[in-house]
Amino acid sequence: MFDLNKLIRENIKRLTPYSSARDEFSGEAKVFLDANENALGSPLLKWYNRYPDPHQVKVKEAISKVKSVPPEKIFLGNGSDECIDLLFRCFCNPGKDNTVICPPTYGMYEVSANINDVEIRKAPLLDDFQLDLVHLENLVDENTKLIWICSPNNPTANSMDREDIETILNNFDGLVVVDEAYINFSRQKSFIQELNDYPNLVVLQTFSKAWGLAGLRLGMAFASEEIIEILNRVKPPYNINQVTQELALKALEEVGQVNDMIKELVQMRIALKGVFEKIPFVLKVYPSDANFLLVKMHNARKVYEFLLSRGIVVRDRSNVKLCDDCLRITVGTEEENTELIEALMDWYVETKQVKT
Known part of the structure; x- marks a missing residue:
């Protein structure tokens, strides 16, 4: 049975997250003397001398309207790569836990696992580029915390069989991460719609592909409020800069x-x-x-x-x-x-x- 508490690293459970000046204030104000910013402005524009919203509230509210997902179930990363790294950092104990990937697939799963000293187990795709469920099942043990599924897949471009992904979600007690970077170009339904049915599901999407905003580096993770809370606890306080937030808001008006x-x-x-x-x-x-x-x-x-x-x-x-x-x-x-x-x-x- 899926139990999120068993997946979280013990040091993450004990972690007191960094409290930024903006975390300690909420509401409206006209004089900000709390964050040691340069009150005179910047060589660019006046408002870039202030730290950005650490919780990206307005951006998440705009995404919520487009994706039909509550803001509390949305995490924003400095590219999807930050989301990938944080999932390893939050849920995999270095030198102890393992993760399963299904090559050929997106290379950052393996890179991030190596950076975080997490054992990588590989269940290569079948000749038709679909998941090998038997091989995958044989790789899973009590220390397997994350399974990565890229759908549509990179570099093979195909979508994974939906029933296969559901089989994994129903039978694996760890987190199943479905990376949907290319979902907008597919006729397949996003797994975002299944968040309420699978507490162990994390869906990754990005502004880099269909939205044409690769230069902004803005990735999205969708999951239960409990998982999102853990990611927010560990992320840097101002991981999404002010310019990215402003331009993302403008883009979200142009669906x-x-x-x-x-x-x-x-x-x-x-x-x-x-x-x-x-x-x-x-x-x-x-x-x-x-x-x-x-x-x-x-x-x-x-x-x-x-x-x-x-x-x-x-x-x-x-x-x-x-x-x-x-x-x-x-x-x-x-x-x-x-x-x-x-x-x-x-x-x-x-x-x-x-x-x-």
């Missing part, structure tokens, strides 16, 4: 524009897939629920280097398990996509690579 961009990117993804499949040296274009395509081709590494010589950067995934001879290609603008296709055809003309 219609974001939805239009999502539709356009999905249409271009479908069109790109069709073009790739006609290129003679392309062996396979995998189905995608993301804003990128995983493309298997002859001599992928050499194609990658050729594209670099033309000033086009894609991601070489050739050495990743199950992704032999694959490039991960993000959907660009119409102009960028056209330039990419022209370069690929030039490579074909120069090398006469064909399918076998």
Whole structure:
């Protein structure tokens, strides 16, 4: 049976969180002399001399309206990477506990586990890029605290079978983290809707992909109030800066524009897939629920280097398990996509690579 209290590290239970000046004040005021800020302003704008809201109340309220999740169940991180790191720091005892990942998948799960001295256990995806539930189950023991599931997955671009994820949620007593960075490009429903049914569920999303705000570094974690409270206890007091909060609020007023961009990117993804499949040296274009395509081709590494010589950067995934001879290609603008296709055809003309 899931018991959050058993998962929390003992030192985190005892932790008295840092109390910032803004934590000790609530309400409205016109004179702030509590946080040792520069009262004269800054070289930029007057209001950047003040610390930002440590709880991001207005941003969470705006996200709540868009996502239909209470603000108390929302955590904001300096990118999703901060959320990932905090989950390890809060719930995994270094040198004792372990975590399960399902490669090929997002690399920061493994990096953060190594940073936090948490044993990594790997249940590789099946050949169809779906979860291997039998292998995963065999890896879990009493010290397994976190299972990471990226859906839609990076770099394979597919969504995981929903029933498989529910099976894990129903049978695992630790936290199941479903990373939905690319969910906006998928027809699959977000697991955010299931928070009330699964107390051990954490859902990660981001402003970096569909919202087009990668430069702001703003990630979201959705979970029970109890889990969110633990994350808030450990995070740095002012982890989301003032500029990010302001610009996120403006972006959240433009949901219609974001939805239009999502539709356009999905249409271009479908069109790109069709073009790739006609290129003679392309062996396979995998189905995608993301804003990128995983493309298997002859001599992928050499194609990658050729594209670099033309000033086009894609991601070489050739050495990743199950992704032999694959490039991960993000959907660009119409102009960028056209330039990419022209370069690929030039490579074909120069090398006469064909399918076998």
